[in-house]
Amino acid sequence: MKVLLKLTDISVYAGDTCLLEPISLTLKQNVPLTILGQTGSGKSLLAQAIMGLLPNGLTSTGTIELFGKEMTLKERQSLWGSKLVMLPQEPWNALDPLMKGVEQVKEVYQYVQNKTPQESLRLSMDDLRNVGLSGSEYKRPDQLSGGMAQRLAISAATAGGANFILADEPTKGLDVSRRDDVVRLLQSRSAAGGLLTITHDVAIARQLGGDLMVMKAGCLVEQGVAEQILRNPQADYTQALIEAEPKTWIDAEPVSKESHDEILIVNQLSLKRGGRILFEGLSFTIRKGEVVGVVGDSGCGKSSLGDALLNLLPFTNGTISRLNHEAKPHQWLKLYQDPPSAFSASVSLGQLLNDLVRLHRIDVQRIQPLMRRLKLPKGILERNCLEVSGGELQRFAILRSLLLDPVFLFADEPTSRLDPITAKEVTELLVELANETGCAVLLVSHDPDLIRKTCDQVISL
Template sequence: MSVDVMVDKLTISSAQGVILHELSFSLTAAESLTILGHTGAGKSLLVQALMGNLPASLSHRGQLRVAGIDPLASPRRARQLLWGKQVSMLPQEPWHALNPVMKVREQLYEVWRWVRGLPRAEADSLTAQNMHDLDLTDAAAKIPSQLSGGMAQRAAFAMANAAGGQLMLADEPTKGLDASRRHTVIELLQRQQRRGSLLTITHDIDVARALGGRVMVLNQGRMVEQGTADKLLRSPQHPYTQRLLQAQPQHWPAHGSTRELSSEVLVNAENLTVYRGKSRIFDELSLSIQAGEVVGLAGDSGSGKSTLGDVLLGLLPYQQGRLTLAPTLAVGAKLKLYQDPPASFAAGVPLGKLLQELIHRHRLDAAQLSPLMHRLQLLPHLLQRPAEQVSGGELQRLALLRVMLIRPRFIVADEPTSRLDPITAQMITEQLVSYCRQQQCALLLISHDRQLLDKSCDRVVQLTG
C-alpha cells in the first residue's frame, strides 16, 4: 500500500513561542524529500508530529495526514497500526530506539519474526544477512551499551529498514558514521526510495546530494527554499542556504600549523593496550598532549576512538602500557563532551536547575552563565526545559557550556558537532578550539570528519581497527 503525506500550514508551538511556522508540503509514493536546516529549527519535531508523538507540552495547528489519518488527532491504537508496517522511523538518538537489555541480533530477529510475520527460519536467515550487510556480525551478541555510536546507528537502521514501512522517516541517519559506513546507509536509503517514499532529516549536505529528489531548507522554523536536490545544492538562491553550503568543513580556513605550543605535557600514554572481553581494541598505542594543544582523533566506527578517550580520562582501564597525567589534572580538571548528550543530563529536570546545582556544588562563577549562553547562541528560555524537550544540537551546545563553566585543563570531545548543522558546527568547533587554546586546556577532538580535523587541529592521529 502506498503511503501519502500531506502537511498544510503546520505550526508547532511551546509555551515560549512558535517553533515551526506554517510548514506545508506533500509526499507521495516513491518520492524522496530531504530537509536541511538550522539546529533547533523544528525538523525533528516534524518527524514526531508525523508519527503522532509530539510532546504533551507542545501545541499545534494546521492540517496533517499520513496514510489518510491525522496522527496527532487519532486514537493511539490507530497510530500504532501505521507504525512498522506502513511507517517506520529511524530516530536521531539510536540508543533511544534499542532495547537496552536485549542483544542486537535478538532485537532485529523480532522485527522480522513478529512485525513482518515471517517464519522462524526465514526471519533467522534475513537477520543474519542484515547483520552481515551492515558489518554488525561482531555486534550480534552485544547489548546497545556495548556498541560504538556508529554501530548503534547501523543497528537502529537495520531494524527500521526491516520493519518494511512504505514510508521511512530518517532523522539524521548517518550521524556519527565514518565515510564507508555512511555510504552503506545511503545505499540502504536509496533502496527505500525504490520501494516507497523517504523523508530524511540531515545536517550532511553530501547525504542530501546523494539521495537526490527534493530538498527543503528550514531556518528558524520557517521554510526558506525548496527545489530539486541538483538545482538547489548547485545554485542556492536564499542567503541562508548559501551560508549553509559555504560552512562545510572543506571551506573552513586552516588554523595555521606553525603555532608555538606549551612545553607542559598534560597527558602522556605509552604503549597502551586495551581489550574489551577477548577482543583487542588497540595495542601499543602512544600519545602525548600538551597544554593548549588540539589533537584530532580519526578512525572508522568501532576503531576505538571513544575507548581511547575514556582511557585517557580514567573512565576505562587499560591492560598494558603506562598512562601519566599531570598533577594539575585532578578530579574535575578533566572532562568529556559526550557523543550522546541526552545521556549526560538528568531527565525531567529543567536545564537551568541542573546548571545552578553545578554552579553551587563546584562554587563556580554564576555571572559567567549569561555570557556563555550568548557566546554559544543559546536562548534563555531553553533553561526552563528539561533535556528531552531540547533539540540535539541545542543540548550539545549546553553540554559545551557546562564544560566551559567548570574550566577544565583536559577535554575529550567525542563527536561534538555530530548533531549540528554546518553553520553551527563551524561556530561551535571554533569556539571550543579557541577556548582550549586561550585557557591552555588540552583538547582531544574525536570525529569521523577528517576535513574538520585537518582544518581545526594542530595534528591528527589516525586509528585503524
C-alpha cells in the same frame, strides 16, 4: 506518479506560540524529499506532527494525507511499523538497553511481519551484517559505539516492512563509509515507497537527490530540486550551510611546541575490548593548548582511547603519564558523543546547572555570557534533557564543561549532533578554549576534513 504524503498548512504550536510556520509539501513515490536546516529549525517537529508523536503541550493544525487519504492521528498511528516508520534521532532512546542487538531486530520480524523465529533470526543477522555490525550481533546497545548503535536502531526500525520512511538525522555520528552504507540502506528499504529525510548534513542532501526543502527557525526558506538548489542556492542561509562544510574551513594555526609544556605522555599503549585488539603500540604526546585529532571508522577504538586517557577504561599494555598534578579530578573532562547519556531526565537543565555551581562554587556571572556564545536560549534551562534537540543538549554539555575550567578535554564527536553552521562555531569555540586557557583538547571525529582543518596533530586508528 503516486503521491504518498501531502501536507497542507501544517503548523505546530506550544499554547499560543507558533513553533512551526504553516508548511505545505507533496512527497511522491520514488522521489526522495530531504529537509535541510540547522538544529532547532523545526525539522523534527514536522516529522513528529506527521507521525503523531508531538510532545505533550504541543499541538498541530492543518491536514495530513497519507496514501491519498486524509487521516486522523489514530489512523496514522495504526500504520506504524507496517506501512509507516520513523527512524529516531537518538538511538539510545529507541533501543532496549538490556536486549542484544540481533534480538531487537528479530522481534520486529517476528511480531510485525509474522515470520518464524528461525526466519526472523536469519533475516536479522543478514540486516546487521549489511550495516557493518558483523561480529557485534549479540552485543547490548551499551557495548556499541554511538555509530554502531545508530545502525542497529535503523535496522530495527526498518525490519517491519514499512516502505515509507521518515528518517530523523539518520547518519549523525557515522564515518563517511558507514554514512554511505546507511543512505544506501534507506534507499533500498524505501525503493517501493517513499523517503523523507531530515538532516543538517549538506552531503546527505546532495547524495539523496530528489527534492529539497531548506528550513530556518520554523520557517521554509526555499524548496525545489536538490541538485539545483545545492548548485545555485537563492537564499543566503542555504549558501551559509553549504559554505560551513568542514572541507571549506581555513586551516588552523599550529601550536608552537617550544612554548607549551607537556601535559600527557602516552607510550606504547595497547587496548583490547570484547576480546578484540583495538590498537597497540600507540605513542604520542599532548601539550597544553594543543588540539589533537583522532580519526577512524566507527568502532575502531576512538572513544576507547579517550576513555583510557581519562582512566575510565583499563588498557592492556603501555603507560599513560599525566604531568599536570595541580589539576583537580573534575578538570579532566569528557564531552560525550551522545548527550542524553550524560544527563538525568528527572530534573531540569537549570537544576543540573545549579547543582554544578553549588558543588564547585562557580561564579554565576559566567553563565549568561557563555550561553550567548553557545547560542543557548535562556528558556532551555526550564526543560529537561528529553525536551530539547540533540544539538541544543550538546551545546549545553559544552557549557557545563567550560564552567569547570578543564585542563584536558576529551571531546568525543562533539559536533555530530550539530548542523554545519553550529558545528563550525562550536569547533572554533573549542579551539579558542585551548588557545585562551591552555586546555589540551582531544578531538574525536568521523570527519577527516574537520580534523585536518582544526588539529595540531592527528592520530589515525
